[in-house]
Amino acid sequence: MPVFRYKARDKSGIAVSGAIEARGQKEVSYGLKELGYKIISIEEEKGVSVYIRRLTDKFRGISQQEIVFFARQLGAMMRAGLPLLDSFEAIVSQTKNIKFRKILVQIVEDIKGGKSLSEAMHKHPKIFSVFFVSMVKAGESAGILHQMLDRVSAIGLAELDLKARVRSAMIYPILLVFVSIGIVTFLLVAVLPKFIAIFEESGAKLPLPTLVLLTISGFLRQAWYAILAVGAGLGFLLLKYLRTEKGIYKFHENILRLPLIGELTLKVTVTRLFRILGALTKSGIPLMNALEVVKNIVTNRVFVRAISHIREAVGGGTSLSAAMKISGVFPPMAVQMVSTGEKTGTSDEMFMQISDYYDKELDYSIRGLTSLLEPLLLLSMGGFVGFIALSVLLPIFNLVKVFKK
Known part of the structure; x- marks a missing residue:
């Protein structure tokens, strides 16, 4: 479909502009009027820029940063006293991602059609997580939607920070491994063959x-x-095996058993799990419902299965700390802190303290991992290159002895 650039003014008279995919100018005009905009101009994009935009929009998804920023914007506008629909319309006008804008427009239409915000968001599970929808639903029920949106954005920012720290810690070692493999392969395939003829003739x-x-x-x-x-072939078979429930479970189980990497994975999972669990229970969501939400958010299959068993045990009358201890996947410190929270009636606060504790522990683990991997990889790379250099130089020394004779 063609892309149309528009200029308009919203209900407050503020100038807005953007780009919309539509069948024609009438469809764009109708959509803008539905948002309450006064249209200034609508022009169809032409030339190379249209094809570039279509190509980038086709492969561009909706990032977690955009979703977190949306929650933050919506919470701020509602906290300032703007009605929900007016807040949405203002955000739609500022959203540059066409895919995300379409989804937001659909949510606006659903709200106008009588649905609640949580019901409208629930129709887009790939964009809005179960946690996001649950928090919005709790906010709607308690009349504190803006507070829940603030919590969602705070949790989202913490999640982004967590991912960034782990990613930055792993980039250098991974890059070093690939560079090492590339250098060694180049020496073996391109450099060494040039010496073979000389060695054979000597x-x-x-x-x-x-x-x-x-x-x-x-x-x-x-x-x-x-x-x-x-x-x-091996890669294809591995991917096929990992698509099965048994395969992905075994893979995640083995990851947790790895030295250093397993400890890092455990702390990342525990940090995320208790952060979300604490946010949900603090918002008034019952523990059983919160556990179901957490189960759908956690990616490690070992923890997913453990949470399912824990939820069944808690439903049968077992305490959360006892069920976690029986599962065997949670660190003893976390289990002890949950038990303390149950005895003192401060479980929601204790969940957040567990998350904060393991978040700091994660920093120590990341520093320890990088400080160990970097010199180890450098030494390995130096060893391979040194072995190749020695293998080339030894016969050269032998050749010198032959020529002297």
């Missing part, structure tokens, strides 16, 4: 490291297609 006896390296180099150059085919 008739000198080649040392063991050189023979090993020549064998590896020859295998890589002659059977690279077979290596790629086997790698692709």
Whole structure:
């Protein structure tokens, strides 16, 4: 569909502008009037920019940052006293992501049609998580929607910060691994073969490291297609296995058992789990409902299964701390803190304290992991390059002895 750029004024007289995909100018005009805008101009985009926009919009999704910013904007506007629909219309006019804008317009139409905000959001589960919808529903019931939106945005920002810290900690080691593999492969495939003819013509006896390296180099150059085919085949089978419930469960279970990486994964999961659980229970959502929401948000299958069993046990009368202890996946410290919260009647506050505690622990784990991995990878890279250099230099020294004779 063609893209139309518009200029208009909202109900407050503030100038707004943007771009909309539509079948024609009449459809754009109707949509803007539905939002209460006074139209100044509507022009169809033409030229190369149209194709570039369509291409970028086709592959561009809706990021978590955009959803968090939306919650923050909506909460701020409602806290300032703006009605829900007016707040939405103001946000729609400022949203540049066409896909997200379409969803927001659909939500506005659903609200005008008599649905609540939580019901309208529930129709878009890929955009608005179960946690987001549950918090909005609780806010609607208690008449504190703006407070719930503030909590959602605060939790969202904490989640983004958590992901950023883990990502930044892993980027350098991963990059170093790929650079090491690239350098070693280049030396074996492109550099070493140039010395082979010289070594063979000299008739000198080649040392063991050189023979090993020549064998590896020859295998890589002659059977690279077979290596790629086997790698692709194994990758396909692995992906197929990971799509099964048993496969992804085993994968997540083995990740938790890995040294360092397993500890990091555990702390990330526990931090997220108790942060969301604390936000839900503090908002008045019953524990059983909160556990169901958390189960749908946590990605590690080991914890998903554990939470399912915990929910069943709690429903049967077992305390949350006892059910967590039986599951065997939660750290003893977390279980002890939950037990303390149950005894003192401050479970929601204790959930947030557990999240804060493991969030700090996560920082220590990230620093420890990076401080260990970086020198280890550098030493490994230096060892491989040194072995290759030694394998090349040893026969050269032998050649010098042959020429002297």
